[in-house]
């Protein structure tokens with residue numbers, strides 16, 4: 682599965698080895714042993730951390746890009762113009778370049794990264810345990826680079842190709858998703874505590890329920906309402922709980938939660954993209 686990464690991308694540069702860059706380095710080292718990883722950062726602490734994860738390190742972004750077959754851009758979006766100025770325009774030729782930066786559009790990336798094959802990916806914090814869901818978009822429809830980029834993100838978890846227009850919704854649903862799920866878990870645990878159960882037992886139990894329900898839903902491959910109805914006994918416990926969820930508007934609140942996160946992602950994306958286009962003088 683990962684042979685394409687080892688074969689095509691013998692050297693990978695991670696520009697900005699922060700939280701997400703480190704998660705990528707860690708996963709890559711676990712699943713592509715033949716790959717050389719060069720990580721960059723500004724602070725010694727960032728470089729030390731990347732070194733401890735098995736990467737070679739440097740503060741020289743231009744040299745890192747020049748040495749690599751594949752480049753991952755994982756700085757914060759507002760640091761991207763500096764990286765572009767540091768690397769210059771001649772170093773990108775023939776490389777596969779993947780941005781995991783939120784908001785910066787493919788058209789913008791392509792206009793400042795000449796002669797490269799450019800991809801935009803959005804992953805989530807679950808990459809730390811190799812259970813991320815990553816969406817990837819590109820304007821390159823047929824190339825070996827697609828397979829390499831797909832394999833690379835498979836190291837982090839599941840991969841989905843999507844049109845770029847879905848990336849903001851992905852950010853609202855999947856990028857922010859772990860926070861929403863964590864909040865729901867906390868609320869369910871507090872419900873058990875209110876009913877008299879110690880927190881630690883309730884917490885372990887609900888994590889099991891969550892994991893088990895996800896596996897069950899994946900295996901039965903039917904609408905979640907089918908499982909809900911199967912466990913809803915007439916005049917039983919579940920229907921009483923479901924009535925409260927309905928009265929309190931839980932479903933509607935969750936729908937609006939994702940929609941609000943999506944709208945904010947689109948808003949931030951437009952602001953950032955506009956700012957970067959101005960800073961880098963792109964019309």
Ligand SMILES: NC(=O)c1ccc[n+]([C@@H]2O[C@H](COP(=O)([O-])OP(=O)(O)OC[C@H]3O[C@@H](n4cnc5c(N)ncnc54)[C@H](OP(=O)(O)O)[C@@H]3O)[C@@H](O)[C@H]2O)c1
Nearest residue numbers: 697698699700701722723724727755756757758760782783
């Ligand atoms: N965190 C997530 O769950 C997540 C998920 C999906 C996408 N993203 C995206 O991933 C990107 C990084 O997010 P993050 O949470 O990982 O941020 P982060 O922890 O702040 O990491 C960014 C890293 O970039 C480095 N950096 C800044 N300027 C640099 C430069 N000129 N040259 C080299 N390195 C430089 C910083 O190094 P120093 O610390 O040494 O200054 C820092 O380690 C963002 O664009 C974000 O939108 C994040």
